[in-house]
Amino acid sequence: MSPTAAERIPISGLPTESTAWVGAGILDDAGRYLFSPSGRFVLAGARSAGAALDPIRRSLAGRILADVEVDDGEPEKTLASVETIADAAIAAGLRRDDALVAVGGGVATDMAGFAAAILLRGIAWNAVPTTTAGMADAAIGGKTGVNHRLGKNLLGAFHPPAAILVDPAALSTLPDRDYRAGLVEAYKAAWIADASLAARAETALPSILARDETSLLALLAGAIRIKAEIAGTDPKESGRRRLLNFGHTLGHALEAASGFGALKHGEAVAWGIAAAVAVSRRRAGLSDRDAASVLAGLSGLGPFPEPVRDRSRLEPFLARDKKTTSRGLASILLERIGAARVDETVTPDEWLDAAAIMSVS
Amino acid sequence: MSPTAAERIPISGLPTESTAWVGAGILDDAGRYLFSPSGRFVLAGARSAGAALDPIRRSLAGRILADVEVDDGEPEKTLASVETIADAAIAAGLRRDDALVAVGGGVATDMAGFAAAILLRGIAWNAVPTTTAGMADAAIGGKTGVNHRLGKNLLGAFHPPAAILVDPAALSTLPDRDYRAGLVEAYKAAWIADASLAARAETALPSILARDETSLLALLAGAIRIKAEIAGTDPKESGRRRLLNFGHTLGHALEAASGFGALKHGEAVAWGIAAAVAVSRRRAGLSDRDAASVLAGLSGLGPFPEPVRDRSRLEPFLARDKKTTSRGLASILLERIGAARVDETVTPDEWLDAAAIMSVS
Numbered sequence: 001m002s003p004t005a006a007e008r009i010p011i012s013g014l015p016t017e018s019t020a021w022v023g024a025g026i027l028d029d030a031g032r033y034l035f036s037p038s039g040r041f042v043l044a045g046a047r048s049a050g051a052a053l054d055p056i057r058r059s060l061a062g063r064i065l066a067d068v069e070v071d072d073g074e075p076e077k078t079l080a081s082v083e084t085i086a087d088a089a090i091a092a093g094l095r096r097d098d099a100l101v102a103v104g105g106g107v108a109t110d111m112a113g114f115a116a117a118i119l120l121r122g123i124a125w126n127a128v129p130t131t132t133a134g135m136a137d138a139a140i141g142g143k144t145g146v147n148h149r150l151g152k153n154l155l156g157a158f159h160p161p162a163a164i165l166v167d168p169a170a171l172s173t174l175p176d177r178d179y180r181a182g183l184v185e186a187y188k189a190a191w192i193a194d195a196s197l198a199a200r201a202e203t204a205l206p207s208i209l210a211r212d213e214t215s216l217l218a219l220l221a222g223a224i225r226i227k228a229e230i231a232g233t234d235p236k237e238s239g240r241r242r243l244l245n246f247g248h249t250l251g252h253a254l255e256a257a258s259g260f261g262a263l264k265h266g267e268a269v270a271w272g273i274a275a276a277v278a279v280s281r282r283r284a285g286l287s288d289r290d291a292a293s294v295l296a297g298l299s300g301l302g303p304f305p306e307p308v309r310d311r312s313r314l315e316p317f318l319a320r321d322k323k324t325t326s327r328g329l330a331s332i333l334l335e336r337i338g339a340a341r342v343d344e345t346v347t348p349d350e351w352l353d354a355a356a357i358m359s360v361s
Numbered sequence: 362m363s364p365t366a367a368e369r370i371p372i373s374g375l376p377t378e379s380t381a382w383v384g385a386g387i388l389d390d391a392g393r394y395l396f397s398p399s400g401r402f403v404l405a406g407a408r409s410a411g412a413a414l415d416p417i418r419r420s421l422a423g424r425i426l427a428d429v430e431v432d433d434g435e436p437e438k439t440l441a442s443v444e445t446i447a448d449a450a451i452a453a454g455l456r457r458d459d460a461l462v463a464v465g466g467g468v469a470t471d472m473a474g475f476a477a478a479i480l481l482r483g484i485a486w487n488a489v490p491t492t493t494a495g496m497a498d499a500a501i502g503g504k505t506g507v508n509h510r511l512g513k514n515l516l517g518a519f520h521p522p523a524a525i526l527v528d529p530a531a532l533s534t535l536p537d538r539d540y541r542a543g544l545v546e547a548y549k550a551a552w553i554a555d556a557s558l559a560a561r562a563e564t565a566l567p568s569i570l571a572r573d574e575t576s577l578l579a580l581l582a583g584a585i586r587i588k589a590e591i592a593g594t595d596p597k598e599s600g601r602r603r604l605l606n607f608g609h610t611l612g613h614a615l616e617a618a619s620g621f622g623a624l625k626h627g628e629a630v631a632w633g634i635a636a637a638v639a640v641s642r643r644r645a646g647l648s649d650r651d652a653a654s655v656l657a658g659l660s661g662l663g664p665f666p667e668p669v670r671d672r673s674r675l676e677p678f679l680a681r682d683k684k685t686t687s688r689g690l691a692s693i694l695l696e697r698i699g700a701a702r703v704d705e706t707v708t709p710d711e712w713l714d715a716a717a718i719m720s721v722s
Contacts, residue, residue: 015376079440079444086515086516090509090512114479118506118517118518119515121518122518122519143482148451150452154447154451157483157518158482158483
């Protein structure tokens, strides 16, 4: 097999080195890109990730210490599932210089990455996202973790993967609804940080939705560069990295209040962005034109299922947002396409008002 | 209450700032030394830690978000217990700038520190050890974690406490056997790195065993300085920090094979040191005189219960030592009192030979 071309995106500034490799067909050469100090791997693959797992298994033949099946749904994103991965790795004789490969959607990579974070107090790992959400967001930047019955991602660690492999071949069995929902995170990255990428992605939307690999990879590589740059300057999310949570303050509450699974994460974020556009017009001087452009983008990615808008059902989840400090809710507002800021003065009430009226078309 | 005098030992080089405060009576002023960005604390105290918990509760009155009881035995050192601490903290409305205070023996501080490591992807924490083992070793240097059914501390994180409070008042209800077993770790630190401290601690042994506070604090402060210096130059234990595992390679296997609880950790380490002395005489040129001095120190701290010496029962646990890399077992040998080195050529068989003949008197 001839070597494939991959775009290399270094993600510097994190506690450990991290590199994203982006290219069509790179999974066939997975062994060239995946990192393990010992050369041995524990493979943790989601049930649904066969299209990506098969070439990886072929490429790593003879070097797989354990091959564990991982659940890939929010309800299974628990400490118990992490323990299942850990059990298999330890029983297989895991050593400190072995590495893990997580293959699947954001749930699988978050969980398996968290298992890598706590196994023997931290081993290296690699992420092979099989969803657009994972490629644009979840697998980049080092956040790993699981849900708690009182909220999403309340238990976890900052533990960046050594390598992230982004290959559209891994998306071949991804349902259209998930494909579109995940792209919300990629457009979000452009909207908060790169007006030029946002403009190109707006034009390319039809071909991206038609799964044209060149258009898709251009958007994903752009979104990864943005996330890499922001996460690298603020790995622990004390400052600028919070910008990536654009749409997430209300989005997390919408997702939780609607019941996990009723809304895809990206769909909840889409609604959260629509609400943030409303708040940003009033609070951050977002222009009518930029607001319309963001809403048109969301509309193109939709339609999205109707969320819970009821104040009394949303409010408890807003108060529990884990970005909350004693200073208040950290809200992300858009000043213009390409520029966002953190605002700690927006009240939960303002978000609840926006939830009542938000619209994406 | 007049302010108490505390010796301040900075532990630098770790991922986050860490300071040990050592002094008689400092728990009465706990609020001065414990760190929380928000000023609010989750208190996680072992059932057995009343002597330390009462003054801390008084000192932090009005600033305790949740007061959780933590188990403090090896069988309860599990991910499930960590989840119990996390549940209480999250239910109480924990925010990222709140901090945890762990009060108890090494099990309690390891578990609660691990809870702090993974709560909201990491909050600040403080350790108040109530055992000599915790004061000399467990609470210093940032290792946190829990046991797995296949071995000790196989799941965990490097997450240093912001402050460690070492006050002999916390030892008032500690049984004599635990008091002596824990001191093995303090003497170990002197033996591997500080011949002068080792000589002073040898002379002071009778008064230390009589619980004289001045003698005890001198040994503990010396041991903490050694651990701080070594852990600070090698926080992730890739090199020099492994020296602190002197006595632990076989010690962990003895502890596991004897059944957790049959031997205290410090007792297993004492046997492990006795074996390491035998291996070091043959492999590292340890002199008869220094060997006799170490064995006399162990003898003074003993007697220790007889461990499992059976090869077939020890061997599986030696092979699973988490310091093992593909290069081999990382054994720590003593060249002379005050100087140790890592050796990756000692075979499991040599340790099993030493286990058969080791003796501490």
